[in-house]
Amino acid sequence: DTGVSQDPRHKITKRGQNVTFRCDPISEHNRLYWYRQTLGQGPEFLTYFQNEAQLEKSRLLSDRFSAERPKGSFSTLEIQRTEQGDSAMYLCASSRDRGIMNTEAFFGQGTRLTVV
């Protein structure tokens, strides 16, 4: 499968613990996004990378959240001191940069986080 892959698929953690998720985008895509999806809602934008540069962060992304894309390839999303409200599906997406023209974003299967 040469699509966007995310690891792990499921994560159950105790409140207060730190968790880290990984996303491997499609190899030639230089744009990478993280979204959060809760039950019955559409995905909500969290953050955006162009290559290794994090160019936009949503106000939804509290200080406990940090994302990196160190070499412009895979990305990690870390949540520190998890809270029950962090329980959600975390989706990664990637797309090709075509200048001012937006292109199709391909999504991974997501990491489902449950904080108990």
Added chain:
Amino acid sequence: GENVEQHPSTLSVQEGDSAVIKCTYSDSASNYFPWYKQELGKRPQLIIDIRSNVGEKKDQRIAVTLNKTAKHFSLHITETQPEDSAVYFCAASKSISNTGKLIFGQGTTLQVKP
């Protein structure tokens, strides 16, 4: 702020009937409007998209229309089949922001009864 409203939240149709899902957007700078289908437990997948320089686009049984003046766009599925049952999301983005981030609607759960 940027917002996309989607209606209805649930839609039940008989196999063979048409289904229409409507979305409105708030940011007049939005110029790219994709539609994603998400089956239970699976990733969202693009089914059709439209740019603001086009009023309508068709792909077999699926069509999307865009009214820039009214800031709304719609998904039309004709001759529905049970395998069309899924959650559908509309989204909007603007190239001027140069990020391509998508603002999604709340989703429509479509059920096609055989």
